[in-house]
Amino acid sequence: MSVVARQGFKYSLIGYFGFLLGAVATYLLFPQNFDFYGRLGLVLSYAMILTPVVVFGVSFSNVKFHEIAKKDNKHQNLLSLSLVFVLGNYLFCLALFFLFFFVFPQYRDSKMWNLKQFILPLVLLLSLSAIFNKYISNFKRIVVPNIFENIFPKMANIIAFILFFYFGFSESASFLFFLGIFVLALIGYYIYANSLEKITWNYNLDFLKKEKLYKDIFNYSFYGFLGNIGYFIAIKIDTIMISEHYVNDKETGIYLTLYAIVALISIPQLGLFNISAPIINKSFAENNMEELDRFHKKTSLSLFFLGAVLFSCILVGFPFLTVYIKNGDLLLESEPVIWIIGSAVLIDLLTGFNGNIISMSKYYRFNIVIMVALAFLTVLLNFYFLKNTTLGIIGIAIATAISLTLYNSVKLLFNYIKFKVHPLTIELIYTSLICTIAITIVLFLPIFENNFINLIYKPAVLLMIIFVGNYFLKIYPLDQYLNIKFIKNMLKF
Template sequence: MSVIARQGFKYSIIGYLGFLLGTVSAIFIFPYDVKFYGKLRYIMPMAEIILPIVVFGISYSNVKFFFSTKNDGKHQNLLSLSLVAVCINFLIFIGGFFLAAYLFPELKVTKLWKMKLIILPLVLVLALSTVFNKYISNYKRIVVPNILDNFLPKIANLGAFCLFFFLAFQEKIAFYFFFGMFVLGLIAYYFYTNKLEKFTPDFSTNYFKKDKLYKQIFNYSFYGFLGNIGTYIALRIDNVMIGDYLGFQENGVYSTLLAIISLISIPSMGLYAISAPLINEHLELKEYEELDVFHKKTSLTLFFLGLVLFSCICVGFPFLTSLMQNGELFKQAEPVIWILGISTLFDLATGFNGYIISLSKFYRYSTFVMAILAVLTITLNLYFIKNTSLGLLGIAIATAISLTLFNIIKIIFNYTKFKVQPFTIEMIYAAIIGTLGIAVAVMLPDFKNNFVNLVYKPSLVLVFFLIGNYFLKIFPLEKYLNKSFLKSIIKF
């Protein structure tokens, strides 16, 4: 088995285990104290929004310019100066932050200011870790970085929560543990980098002054910064704005619902990574018809599997809340599940739209669209928070609108440039089956035991999908249930 195959297989296992740990914790552990969980879910997203400002795209330059600098024996020089640049950027940001607080005293009443002693140091640790993460990827090693990047935050959340709630430690101690896990991760990054190749810091600037290489690095880093900050704002701003405007308890509820609905994205975890090389090949060879066929097949697969999971969640969620601590809080927010779920389904139905753009010669367009998404998300969230009384439902609607418009823009762009689009008639058949399955499951009587209902209702939906798929041939299920396919997985 090749290095890439081994790393990819291990990467997938770690990814799914991390996802499972995070989801189970969000459903059965964190609801014991929704407010404290809301604080944890405020700290990390806020740090991640600030993160691109401090990193400034420098991490991407450690990939882009790795091989050229390695040929000259200066790749560790690039890494060393990148780490210094991140530290300098952090000091500049800190100076700007406190200057802003001096000029605008209202900043001192925000939750960011009150929690600055954990958020700001966390930004520096994450920034340095990000540089190491990208640098290590040049050695085709993705498993250890995935553990540190994906698994570690979930352990930090779970450990901090258990210390505070179950072991009755002070909140401050729990936050120290949370921060300490990321410091441990940074130390692990350093030692793993040193294991791959003995790291000898080199802070000389002569090499980068030659032929003004530093200008190329700056320009590339700046582009990475623009794309990265748009992505982080678009994906993390919900938790920050809920924490600031609605409260930490509401943030905890929203984060739990988000964890539940993210289950429907499980099928996409591996498929996107596998698809990228094929997309790139079709684009390079200008095989747009083949790309269109591939696009439709993968989009249908993601939509169908996501729809099955979403339908099961919809009919089972009311009974799941009865088994959760503080379940009534989550049951009241059930419409959020429907809004976020439907918008996520549409996102799955559009497939790898973003990959087509980012892997094509129009890759700069991704940055422009992501910036639009970030601005639109913030604007809509503010509107629904300040002008309506919808609360979390308003946040969900704002997210759904911005995500849907984002996908529509990408669909139009890809169809205009490459004549590819993701939709098929089979998607309509699948939607009809899902709607009928949900309707029948909801109308049928409930048992007195909620655990029985939690099993029985989703099972009924699954039967509907199996029968409907058997007659309409939407998804080639038989291909994935035969002995040869199962043996190939075990062998791999």
Template sequence: MSVVARQGFKYSIIGYVGFLLGTVSIFIFMNNLTFYGTLRYIMPTAEMLVPFVVFGISYANVKFFPKTDKDGKRQNMLSLSLAAVFINFIIFLVVFFLIPYFFPGFKNTKAWNSRGIILPLTLMLSFCAIFNKYISNYKRIVVSNIFDNLFPKIANLGSFLIFMYLASRYAENSTVPENTALIFFFGMFVLMFAGYAFYTNKLEKIRFDFSTDYFKKDDFYKEFAAYSFFGFLGTFGNYLAINNFMIGEFLGMEENGIYSTLYALISLISIPQLGLFNISAPIISKNLIDGDMEGLDRFHKKTSLTLYFLGAVLFSCIMVGFPYLTHFMPKNGVLLREYEPVIWIWGSAVLVDLATGFNGNIISLSKYYKFNIVVMLLLAGLTIVLNLYFLKHTDLKLIGIALSTAISLTAYNVIKIVFNYLMFKVSPLSIEMIFVSIICTLAITVAIILPNADNNFINLIYKPAVVLILIFTGNYFTKIFPVEDYINAKFIKSLLKFR
């Protein structure tokens, strides 16, 4: 078995383990949404700060690896990158602690009150970002996936269980349970950093070289810094981290916990999208190089329809099954039912995102790659502005956040559709998507109006089953999506092959 095949197979296994761990954890976290919300505030806030410390240097470690490898200076690049991140962090700390002198209200924020864990976590994640991209140059993805996918989930689950255990043994106003749990939480990321360093050293013994001569030669540092800056600008589209931060600041940790739980459910819709870029990138690149826009348009439409159909099926099942699923959650399940509109609004926005396929990837692989940075900044800015409006001027709370996300994400995708059509004459949209929408809407409507059984477990099974039967029956007669190409012995056998 080749290295790529082994890595791909192991990567998939880790992905499924992470997915199962995250799904099971949802039911555990429902026992205390406030502390879960605290965890989901700390991590995204640190992730939001990481770009200001890394400043795109991690992406430059991929871009310039072939050059430094050829010149025997890859260790020099890694060493200076780690040193630059540390220096950036010191500068960031100075700015962070100066903010209260100019904006005294900053001391009343949760970010300031949680600085004792957020700031060290930011440093750990920044170092990990450098190692992550550097390791990718060796075509090794499994270990990085373990660190990025499993470690945060273990940190969340482990610290939550520690908190629940100690909370039952200490007085309600004791800080021991939370402090102990957060020590474990941070410790997992220290372990992740140590693991990255150990694995990098295993691939190639780390030899620190802080000499600047190579980077000064022919002003290479200017090229390196310029690319890093564009990488830095392209990291501001993480609207999920923005939402977690703003919900925690304006609404509270319990609402943040509810939001994170709903997001975990909605993220199931995006499962078909996993791995799309890695699979499609070579095809997109070849079509762009060959100037075959007709071939790219056909591939774009086919892939987008596949993602939209599969996403719509999953979304339809979630829509009709969600009210009954909450009955099997702890007491806080009622809080999720109160925010059921979030599922409808947010899920619809994710479907729009799926329908646009690899729009962003076409732009990224073309000479117009900088345009993606512009729309990323637009997405972040629009999300922040809309969040502020809904949080400060309405009583919609999480529903407002869902509307904000839906509006900004839809605008983001519409802009990319128009841009790609004008520049490349390609579009992800097709008439078949309208028929998919009609069939799924009818299936959801029928499932909802059907009588409920007295047992919620039966409802949880039979309602989505009705949806599936109706969708696939409708698809059988309309021939919108070639299900028979996927549900057959030949395709299933192909999944077990490693080539």
């Protein structure tokens, strides 16, 4: 097995483990105290939005210009200068941060200011980690960085929450342990990078001056910065706007918990880009748009079908699941959030890797433009629903769903106009109809007094209806993935 194949397999395992870890914490741990969980999520969300400003896309340049630098044995020179830039830019942004709140003291009642002692150190830790993460990827190593990037933040949330809720630590002490996990991650990044190739620090600027390479690096970093900050604003601004709008953080905790439940739908997306990238590249290289179109349709159907099945199970089982979750009644009151966000995520799955097609074409700048547009649209819609309606987090969910749907629709239309490829097939309609019929039937089935029976039998009946419908309509080739010969014989009988 090649290095890439081994790394891809291990990466997927880590991804599923991380999701399982997050799911267990979401269902059993965090609902114990939505207020503290909301503050944890708020600190991380603020830090993730500010990190791209500090990094300014330099992490991406460590990948783009790695081979050029390596030819002159200057790749560690590039790494060293990148880290120095991040440190310098962090100090500059830090000065702007305090200057802003000095000039506009009326904003000091914001949670961003009140939690600055945790947000600002985390920004520095995430920024330095981002440089090491991209640098390590040049060695075709993605598993260990994935642990630091995805598992460690989940562990930070879990450990801080346990210390606060079960061991009676103060909120400040719990947050210090929270930050400590990210310190360990940064140390881990350095140790692992050094084990791949001993790091020798080099701060000479001659390499950047050669043929004015610094201009190319700046331009590329700037586009990376725009795309990255647009992405994080789009996916994290809802958490911030909820928390800043409400007096307490309970709504933020509820929203984060519901969002984590919906995230189950996205499991089929794990590793999609790594799988699709070589095929997209090959199709563009050979100008074979027919093959790209075929692969696009096939992949989108797989993602949508599996996501729709998972989403259907969540919808019919969620009311009974909340009985076994602490404060589950609060989650049940906001159940529309799951229906709204889940539907938008399904549309995202339906459109497949349309963003990857644009990113790997000569029109890659368009992807950045619409990502920034998505960020602004999300902010405006969130602001509208919070200020002009009483929908609360349901309004935030509607805003997010509208933005995500428009974003994917624009990309889908762009790909069809430029490349004549799209993911739409009749099988997608069949999938929607079967799942809708199955959900409708199951919702009208009798409800037993025992919630555990309801939690098991309703999703089971739903799966049987979808399975039978899929068998006769031949939407998705489940027989290629499951050993269902016995069941097929039963159906024929």
